[in-house]
Amino acid sequence: MQAKQALPPPRPDFSFARPPKSKVSFFFWRWRIWFEATFALTVMEPWEKIVFLVVTFLSVAFFLTAVFKYLPRQIEQTERRSVYYLWGQEGPPVRNLLNRGAMLLSETMLRKI
Known part of the structure; x- marks a missing residue:
């Protein structure tokens, strides 16, 4: 009787799925495992992962640029247009009136709390 030969390593190699020892x-x-499982990156080939991550990164970068820049x-411009449409004029007198009203409202709300 012959001794059993060692089995070849499994393909594909799932060593990346074994948890490491250090905390x-x-x-x-x-x-990484959560991210890959959430976005189904484990079923993609390496070039597909790269394309997906680049597109995702660029989309997030453009969105954050729009939000912060x-x-x-746009909010300031919308406020000026709203003041003009509601009161028929814009400028310091109306803006001061609005700021005073907002301060009065916030003080009243704080007193009730």
Whole structure:
């Protein structure tokens, strides 16, 4: 009777799915596994993962740029137009009136609390 030969390593190699020993490595490994499972990256080929991550990164970068760069200016412009449409004029007198009203309202609400 012959001795059993060693089995070849399994393909594909799932060594990346084994948790590491160190706590810091385990934290990042767990985050990576969660991310890949959530977005189904485990079923993609490496080039598909890269394309997906690049598109996602660019989309998030454009969105954050819009929020931090253009949204404050848009809110200010919308406020000026609203003041003009509601009161027929814009400028310091109406803006001071609105600010005084907002302060009075907030003080009244704080007193009730």
